[in-house]
Amino acid sequence: MPGLTAYVGFFEICSPKTGEHVFVSAASDAVGQLVGQFAKLLGCHVVGSAGSREKFMYVTLEMAERVSNKQVILNNYVSGFPKESDMSMASNTIELKVPEDDSNAVLLKNLYLSCDPYMRPRMQKLEGSYVESFKPGSPISGYGVGKVLDSAHEGFKKGDLVWGFTGWEEYSLVTTPQSLFKIQHTDVPLSYYTGILGMPGMTAYAGFYEVCYPKAGEYVFVSAASGAVGQLVGQFAKLLGCYVVGSAGSKDKVDFLKNKFGFDDAFNYKEEEDLNAALKRYFPEGIDIYFENVGGKMLDAVLLNMRLRGRIAVCGMISQYNLDKPEGVCNVMNLIFKRIRMEGFLVSDYYHLYPKYLEMIIPYIKEGKVVYVEDTAEGLENAPAALVGLFSGQNFGKQVVAVSRE
Amino acid sequence: MPGLTAYVGFFEICSPKTGEHVFVSAASDAVGQLVGQFAKLLGCHVVGSAGSREKFMYVTLEMAERVSNKQVILNNYVSGFPKESDMSMASNTIELKVPEDDSNAVLLKNLYLSCDPYMRPRMQKLEGSYVESFKPGSPISGYGVGKVLDSAHEGFKKGDLVWGFTGWEEYSLVTTPQSLFKIQHTDVPLSYYTGILGMPGMTAYAGFYEVCYPKAGEYVFVSAASGAVGQLVGQFAKLLGCYVVGSAGSKDKVDFLKNKFGFDDAFNYKEEEDLNAALKRYFPEGIDIYFENVGGKMLDAVLLNMRLRGRIAVCGMISQYNLDKPEGVCNVMNLIFKRIRMEGFLVSDYYHLYPKYLEMIIPYIKEGKVVYVEDTAEGLENAPAALVGLFSGQNFGKQVVAVSRE
Known part of the structure; x- marks a missing residue:
């Protein structure tokens, strides 16, 4: 009964639309908790009220924003040369907020993704290797540059620019932020953090x-x-x-x-x-x-x-x-x-040497003593072709994918 | 005429025998110099007299002893598995004395020879390798243990026992004695210097x-x-x-x-x-x-x-x-x-560490904490088979050739 009540009341009576602001009272009760979740699934902004801190924590719907998130999925393990068709574009929705039960996670908006040769072995089933295989049906992952949208980790705050391990998608919830480096120098091209500075x-x-x-x-x-x-x-x-x-x-x-x-x-x-x-x-x-x-x-x-x-x-x-x-x-x-x-x-x-490396390389870049050539594919849709191109030498310099320039 | 005179006078008139003591006067003259050499070739001890220091130096026959010297000769460059027939036994004569014009040479009586796998590449024509090819038609060479019979080098004297680079023959004139190590510890089997101590x-x-x-x-x-x-x-x-x-x-x-x-x-x-x-x-x-x-x-x-x-x-x-x-x-x-x-x-x-190694290994040997197994072939005649056997695993432990036990 509560399920039907929530369903009819929300979808039939309210005629809700994606993006609308929804308030639910008694939001942790039998009906209220369902209404809130239906509203989230539709892409609404939802706030709930409840009568205790525990109930408040449990509801946790307030403020979270759910957006669509394009992804590059590995279809299946690859043998031989990888092809664009080994990957496909998909889309899910993501809440632009770290889950309350994860005191470590960082939510990133991905700006640049890095195409690297070591990603090829990850496309097959690996045993005892230093990297894990990609999971067929899931987005592939790799190095990238992103902007922090939300963080539960004390080392990062909203607005920080970072580079490190992220997903091939528009937004990534990074649950192992120890693999992220905060970007200190922003007077160089940000994409450099997939290459010369990464x-x-x-x-x-x-x-x-x-x-x-x-x-x-x-x-x-x-x-x-x-x-x-x-x-x-x-x-x-x-x-x-x-x-x-x-x-x-x-x-x-x-x-x-x-x-x-x-x-x-x-x-x-x-x-x-x-x-x-x-x-x-x-x-x-x-x-x-x-x-x-x-x-x-x-x-x-x-x-x-x-x-x-x-x-x-x-x-x-x-x-x-x-x-x-x-x-x-x-x-x-x-x-x-x-x-x-x-x-x-x-x-x-060798990442413990990264600060020492930056000390050397940043002046070299600014003085023009070291130059760096990148080959940039625009948009996540072009990421599979860019990655595949590495293995036939299509790239001219470091292959980058620009997912978003901001 | 002087040739025939020397020949007839020495061989026909004197009826000389190997090992006899021969005196030649006017030994640097036309006939005398030939008689002396004939006598040496026959294996006699020859002393000559002459009228000046220059003539004396030139003659240089006194005291030198010439003996026959069995050798293992490489017949030709080898391809594939080496065979005994790739080598042959030969014999020449050798003076058991270092030449007067070489202030460095050491004359060895070879006691033990070492059969080592690295000798196989030396049987073929090598380019840019760390070792030199053996010379077809000449005796092969390698590590061995020997006794110094004569030495022009200040580091060695008659009676010293040494190990290092020598020839596959009964006696070797070593002209690069910097590759010889003087044996200090003689209360262990001498053959160990081709193996555990070499x-x-x-x-x-x-x-x-x-x-x-x-x-x-x-x-x-x-x-x-x-x-x-x-x-x-x-x-x-x-x-x-x-x-x-x-x-x-x-x-x-x-x-x-x-x-x-x-x-x-x-x-x-x-x-x-x-x-x-x-x-x-x-x-x-x-x-x-x-x-x-x-x-x-x-x-x-x-x-x-x-x-x-x-x-x-x-x-x-x-x-x-x-x-x-x-x-x-x-x-x-x-x-x-x-x-x-x-x-x-x-x-x-790493030979600079040899003294340090001896310090460690000699007590281990004496206390029985390290044991060493050798496979010994008796006599130079059996050296080719011993060497060839390495490559089919015939040897049981370190393969040694005992040329002479004294």
Whole structure:
């Protein structure tokens, strides 16, 4: 009976419309609690009154605003190259308020989302990996920049700009805000916090300085050198006084490496039939440091061209992510012959260095000593294509999705 | 005429015999110089007289003893598995005295020779490797234990026992004695200086302690675990309080690992169809440290079973040395996922630690806390078979060749 009463009374008698302001008395009672929830589901602003603090807490409907929330959903686990059709656009509604029972959550309006190669493995079923698989049927997630709309966490307040882990949707309720960084410097493009000032920047910094132990004068090779991380590694190496060569997948990218990022030389790997011969041409003395972003055949060729006590920082292997079985690397014996250290690393182990990194990089950006190139897709609808494009090298620089510019 | 005079006079008139004492006057003249050399070639002791210091120096025949010297010669560069017929026995003569014009050389009588896996690559034409190829037609070389018969180097004197780089022959003139270590402790088997007290011992020590940074309680896997290096790594790991499992190629070797060397567990890799499954069985928690001696499929399986921040010391890859093209290693992406450090090393970079190592290992040997198993082939004639046997796992423990016991 209370259900029918609430239903008839609200929908039939009141003829309510989305966005209207609704007041319910005895709002924690049998009928009132249902009316309030019906009104929320319709997208109304609802305030309830009740006779005790407990009832008041229980109702918790006041002030909350429910809006529609576009999302990018993973349809199913992916094998091979991901396609746009592996994802779909969906929409739900979200309350722009953190739940009262979560003393930790932060509600974000997402401004920029980051397309990163490591997201490809998350599209499949992973076991024992450092990241979790995306959940088919749910929105995918990743790094992004957002604005705090509401916060139960003492570290964040409404209006704060943050970067960190968020969902591929317009609004995200972040329940693990320890993965969010508050943005202090806003006199640089906000989108930079998906790139040079975010995870890829820290990746380049940690991978180059902390894993490679570079020295002035050393020979440095960077693959995927025009990407989000590679373009920075090359510039860092130049600033230190290294000799730097990069590889990329088009003539335009190669030109950029040489003319915009200041690499000493660069080549288009797609035009090289024999990568070993190419590396011998660009590094007649051999390679001291290889910043590995691609894996596969390139790694095999690099191993043949390393110098004694060379270092390989293994940041990513984008050429391998879409293969059912990764290519075999045949020249690992060179690790012995040349006493090579090859080390995989994850940026998440180095975030304690983020303040130190900002101290270095912000002046470099302002003085124009380090430049950063982004490729921006406009609107969440274009996010799937942007992400998929990474794996065929469609992006020219760091791939960003602008969800909202405010 | 002087040639015929010397020939007829010495061989026809004197009827000389090997080992006889011969005096030649006017020994630097046309006839005398030839007689002296004929006598040396026959193996006589020859003293000459001449009329000036220059002539005296030129003659230099006095006192030198020339003896026959059996050698193991590499016939030709090898491809695939080496065979005994890739080597042959030869003999030349050698003067048991360092040449007067070399202020550095040391003349050794070889007592023990070491058969080591790294010698296989030296049997082929190498480019840019850390070791030089053997020279077809010449004796092969390697680590050994010898007795100094003569020395021009101030660091060594007649009667010293040494270990280091020498030739596969009865006597060797070592012209780079900086690669020789003087043996101080002679109350242990001398042959140990080809193994636990020589290069393999230092390899185990440096690779385990300096490259792996082991901690008590860690999970350690050693391949080729009953070999010259592996048996020591396992024992070092146990002494430190690690959990240690080894792999080897026969039931007897596996029994030895468990019962003689004190490994926690061991398995016969030849009986495992699925190495990944085997490792999961022996390391349900995963592997912190892998001491790599074999490469190929084992490495691929290990990569799947490493723990976060694991370390792989790449010491050797014996399974790959006989292949024209090494097997591909497919699971290198795990370096990233698990932040693995994989480092090739060469013992030659660590010899400065040898005194420190001796300080540790000599008491361990004397107290029986570390044991060492050798497989000894008797006589230089059996050296080729012993070396070849390494690559099919014929050896049971460290493979040594006893050339002479004094």
